[in-house]
Amino acid sequence: MEDREIVSLFASRDERAIAEAKKKYSRYIRSIAEHIVHSMEDAEECENDTYLGAWNSIPPNRPEDLRTYLGKLSRRIAIDRFRKKTADKRGGTETALSIEELAECNPGALKSTDPVEEAIDAAELSRVLDRFLRTLPDAERRLFIRRYWYFESIKEIADRFGYGESRVKTSLFRTREKLKAVLMEEGIHL
């Protein structure tokens, strides 16, 4: 079934929408969740929560790209689950490692003493990130997204693109440095 038809089923509150979405995107949704929570059972729960999230958000939303829409839902749900499970202990997993790596991008020197005044909302930060990623070369951008959106390990990324692991690490390090410079230029304080 076409994505447009599945979205129409969601919009018309037809329960077949969930079955059709599961038939088409179950593997994709579960893969994203598994890379974050590192557990089959948790990933399965994340998947079910994703369909529920889609049921609750369509309408009013009417996504043009259903696959990515479900992927983003799954990612957000899995990150929340990961945070809940690791609230008392940090580190140890690939997801925690990815998140810690991004700490390098925080231009701490410019950190404001007034968090309310200087704080930037997530939507604005997303727009800056979107613009930044579009300025990167294709390979560099894909590596960055595979690492910090899909939470794939260095080895998985290297295997996927046929690179050496050191090359992937070097590329990611350079991209983080570039992102830090962009955030400083934009005057964004996290």
Next chain:
Amino acid sequence: MRAEERLIDAMNGIGDDLVRDAEDRIPVTPVVRKNKWVGWVALAASLFLIAAAVPVSILHFGLSRNASREMLTKNLIDEYKQLEENNANKAGGTGKSNGNIPVNPGTDKFQEADSDSLPEVGEDGREEEPREMDSEGREEESELKESSSETEEESTETGESETTEE
């Protein structure tokens, strides 16, 4: 919330096209692309050279083979001529052959040529001049008569001389 976690959350807001694009397994760097191009160009050039060399070599060897064959034929003909000339010198001493080379012995032509070319031999073993024949194939009468009268005269002369001696 920590800064890195906010960045992770913000990543969820990037464009759908960027997320989709990262699913491709083709992050080809310019270096790899260049190397690929070099490889393809080298392959195409080598294929072109092979394609050009094969017909040229075939042509070359074919021509040289033809040339050697022609030279061999020419040498054989020269040798044959030389041999023929030598044979003619030995046989007649004239240094020239009569040109009638028996190509196919046993045929009428061969026999005719053979009989014509052989000189007639008289009773005493000497060669005789070939007789002149008229159009019907007979010897001319006048000549025969002349020869007979000459013999008669000779006989009368010899008879007279014999009687005087007696």
